Amino acid sequence: MRNPTAVITGGASGLGEAAAKRLSADGYDIVLLDVDDQGGARVLAEIEATGRNAKYYHCDVGDPATVEQIALAVERDLGNVEVLVTSAGLTPNSEAILEMDMEAHERMWRINYFGTIHSCQSFARLMVPRRRGAIVTLGSIHSRLPMPLPAYNPGKAAIERITQLLAVELGRFDIRVNSVGPTHVMTPPLEAAIATGERDMSKIMEVHALSYIPSTEDVANAIAFLCSEEARAITGVLLPVDSGSLAGISYKTYAGGMPWSE
Numbered sequence: 243m244r245n246p247t248a249v250i251t252g253g254a255s256g257l258g259e260a261a262a263k264r265l266s267a268d269g270y271d272i273v274l275l276d277v278d279d280q281g282g283a284r285v286l287a288e289i290e291a292t293g294r295n296a297k298y299y300h301c302d303v304g305d306p307a308t309v310e311q312i313a314l315a316v317e318r319d320l321g322n323v324e325v326l327v328t329s330a331g332l333t334p335n336s337e338a339i340l341e342m343d344m345e346a347h348e349r350m351w352r353i354n355y356f357g358t359i360h361s362c363q364s365f366a367r368l369m370v371p372r373r374r375g376a377i378v379t380l381g382s383i384h385s386r387l388p389m390p391l392p393a394y395n396p397g398k399a400a401i402e403r404i405t406q407l408l409a410v411e412l413g414r415f416d417i418r419v420n421s422v423g424p425t426h427v428m429t430p431p432l433e434a435a436i437a438t439g440e441r442d443m444s445k446i447m448e449v450h451a452l453s454y455i456p457s458t459e460d461v462a463n464a465i466a467f468l469c470s471e472e473a474r475a476i477t478g479v480l481l482p483v484d485s486g487s488l489a490g491i492s493y494k495t496y497a498g499g500m501p502w503s504e
């Protein structure tokens with residue numbers, strides 16, 4: 243009996259890396275897809291050092307022909323793809339729409355949004371004949387609220403919607419499709435943005451209900467839950483992993499002030 247296979251796009255870093263390690267510990271053989279070969283080799287070695295099976299493929303998720311070709315290679319090399327997590331993505335900084343760099347805008351959509359669709363198409367096609375699978379897309383608190391990242395933000399809203407559409411389309415094959423919606427999580431892009439002053443940690447901390455922001459492992463736990471049998475009746479949802487950010491943002495910035503002083 244082969245282990246089931248979990249494919250993680252963007253698995254060479256951040257949330258994809260944490261999801262890969264968690265799913266590996268849960269018994270999946272892991273396929274990492276990324277363009278960061280060095281990061282991919284590092285995560286691969288760390289998973290293999292635990293005695294688990296993993297494979298890395300260089301794959302630009304924005305290129306549908308490449309994704310399709312890699313999906314066929316994964317089917318040939320490991321088979322049994324039961325899980326897909328689409329974590330490949332770019333994280334930009336604030337920008338005004340009237341001044342935005344349209345090439346960067348297109349690149350963002352090509353990777354974050356179309357990369358999600360290409361990955362879902364190619365790997366769901368492998369799941370359909372087996373009538374078994376769980377897909378988790380990477381949404382965000384950006385899926386729900388306007389924020390001044392004019393390519394990233396509407397792209398995340400679109401990812402929530404395509405997740406719902408896929409959930410309905412694939413539900414008849416017993417394939418579930420959900421999304422996680424993290425708030426700020428300390429991964430390399432956020433670390434870099436804080437270092438250059440593009441994100442303000444004290445502002446981030448002010449708007450959450452909890453005085454704690456999620457770790458990469460917290461997001462990986464939510465992804466693992468959505469992939470598990472325990473979530474067998476859950477499809478088409480975006481599960482916020484946000485320390486109460488979506489609840490807290492308008493409440494904590496309410497013009498009437500907070501009804502407590504500490």
Ligand SMILES: NC(=O)c1ccc[n+]([C@@H]2O[C@H](COP(=O)([O-])OP(=O)(O)OC[C@H]3O[C@@H](n4cnc5c(N)ncnc54)[C@H](O)[C@@H]3O)[C@@H](O)[C@H]2O)c1
Pocket residue numbers: 251252253254255256257258275276277278281301302303304328329330331332333353354357380381382383423424425426427428429430431432
């Ligand atoms: N970290 C956060 O605060 C946060 C919050 C909400 C949502 N997210 C989402 O989580 C996902 C992962 O973000 P992260 O913070 O872990 O970032 P990260 O940079 O640590 O990881 C993203 C990975 O995607 C890879 N990648 C980039 N372009 C690619 C391409 N064309 N093809 C394949 N792989 C590619 C990168 O090489 C990198 O390994 C993104 O979709 C991001 O929008 C992150």
